[in-house]
Amino acid sequence: MTSWLRDLSVSAVVAGFVAVLVGFTSSVAIVFQAAQALGATPAQTSSWMWALGLGMGVTSLGLSLWSRQPVLTAWSTPGAALIAATSGIPMAEAIGAFLVCAALIILFGTTGWFERLMDRIPLAVASALLAGVLARFGLDAVLTVKTAPLLVLSMAAAYLLGKRLWPRYAVPGVLLVGVAVAAGQGRLHWGAVEWAWAQPVWTTPAFSVAALIGVALPLFLVTMASQNLPGVAAQRASGYRAPVSRSITVTGLASLLLAPFGGYAFNLAAITAAICMGPEAHADPRRRYLAACAAGVFYIAVGLAGGAVVGLLVAFPRELVAAIAGLALLGTIAGGLSAALKEEKHRDAAILTFLVTLSGLNLLGIGSAFWGVVAGSVALLVQHLRSR
Template sequence: MGSDMALVKDFSVSAVNAGLVTVLVGFTSSAAIIFQAAAALGATEKEIGSWMWALGLGMGLTCIGLSLRYRMPIATAWSTSGAAMLITGTAGLSMREAVGAFLVSGGLITLCGFTGWFERALNRIPMSIASGMLSGVLLRFGLDAFAAMKIQFAMTMAMLCTYLLGRRFLPRYAVISALLVGVAIAGAQGLLHTGGIRLELAEPVLVVPRFSLHAVIGVALPLFVVTMASQNVPGVAALRTSGYKVSSSPLVGWTGATTLLLAPFGAFALNLSTITAAICVGREAHEDPARRYVAAVTAGVFYIMTGLFGATIGAVFAALPRELVLAIAGFALLGTIGNGLVSALGQEREREPALITFLVTASGVSSFGIGSAFWGLAAGVLALVVLKAGRRS
């Protein structure tokens, strides 16, 4: 009862807007990759709908549960890098073998989380390096917001002006004001494609897993590595850079446990979010950091709706112009990018390794199926070790 009253007391329109933008950005930025991953395994239309149902339900429950438990804006997401790996790494596998691999990967994530192994490794990474990695991950979204002006100058410039005026006079409503202006202009220009929108519930489809050595080595282990390195590490960095001190062990553990529960229905990998989490932890969610958890709770509600009405919500998001989504994502992340750079470059002795981390991550380099967040982190740690060794000598 007390928890419910606190949630009502902390409720704000800006937090609800941040939650909506979180889901909007999360869904539109990578849902197509999920559809391709499922199709690569020969999924039927109903099975693809089941994937969206399971992922939406898993993200929603973990966002709501973890955020209410810790009173922090803890956003979760599907593993985008993991889905990209599935597109090219599941050739010759059946859906049953893939589900078996999802379960093995989920079990490893759960083990690393609840045993504390992940956090012990993470605590050895300096905050400057973690902040450089986070800023590098988010930089693309900041650049894309202004690159969108090359295609839709009038709409994105109007959104930018609205955002700036909002930051000056009504900071909590700057992002939602820009979003509303963008939708209005897109509608006036005939850029909203609403013809494909239809009301349709997704149906869960249970796939009985089959375990094979080929699937474990070729899918489960790579999926585990890319999810932990490219998703969970920067996800924790997003929280810590914004000043939220929480043990990452139970957070990672619960995302793994939820993956285990929903993998037979298509939830291939759930993890802590980076990009969408940055929206929830930013000042646009609320000026008071203690009340920003409402944004993640709201995102969880929207994620569940996305899962239940997967086809319908997908059509709604697809109706928005791509440039509008890029612009609103970039504007919502400006504060987090700035804070990350300040944290990364603030300490002179760690400035160069942090800058290397930022640049490698922002470059988008990828190798062995592992994304740039991991390689940026590795490059920064290497630079830090070499430079510190040089100072000692």
């Protein structure tokens, strides 16, 4: 008890809040679309937010406290996009598919198959993958200058000044400046807030071949390749060696328990986790786990309060969220690129991984993070054959 209280800091709590803010506002609309594609009622949609918030919160809090490392989980964003694109699958059959997907995640976690695969990926490729995933947020932050120049430039100035005067609290300062400028411009939209507790709604699962082929297997593949793979890469590129197999197993168990309520798939986070693993969370890497713990607490609050907290998060203008994400991730992007290009023998593979990942390429329903690793691995293989 006293140990984690002694490690607690304002910067860690703010990093946790920023991670949740970025995670929710960047993809909550896709989750709503996924629920609606399955014909969810308003009560079922609220239950989805309850299940997802609770699942992410409990797993993030539990894994981070247990390992004393920043382990942040998230919902499967590409999985939500996949579900949103389905048609003709009833809610009950979709829930059955979620359970099958969860069972597959547990299988790959308990057997250690996924961890053995990750052990074969060099640090340079993992670092390039992380930099490629996060660089998109840096570019988005720059592009928002076109639509909200005063807001974004004020936040950038606050970041540079904060890094010079009080580096540990630079990101909290940026958040405060952003909220103040947005409020002054009348861009904080509090009208969407609905003050009500979320209620879980049970849906009895049903199983069908169509849902198995059309939802369960694709959901499993995109969750592992587009989410868990960069999630582990983010940990290792930041210098952490959290127990991969156990973490994957825990996310699978959470999916299994919460699927009937709408918790369709949980996985290790990459982008939001990087916010909690960077120097902005805390100068001491051993104390950054509390940033992920703080994010876990915020996730639980979002789950319990349902629409109210989601409404509060969505009230922030898009440019504010993009700017805070890009600025908070600058140090991690720079560190990833530095580690990726450090060794000359891995440089070609690393830059290929970075460019393919950054491109946003999507083939066969699988995102660019997976194809970036494929490109880097092929480059390493060719290099190895040439040297032999």
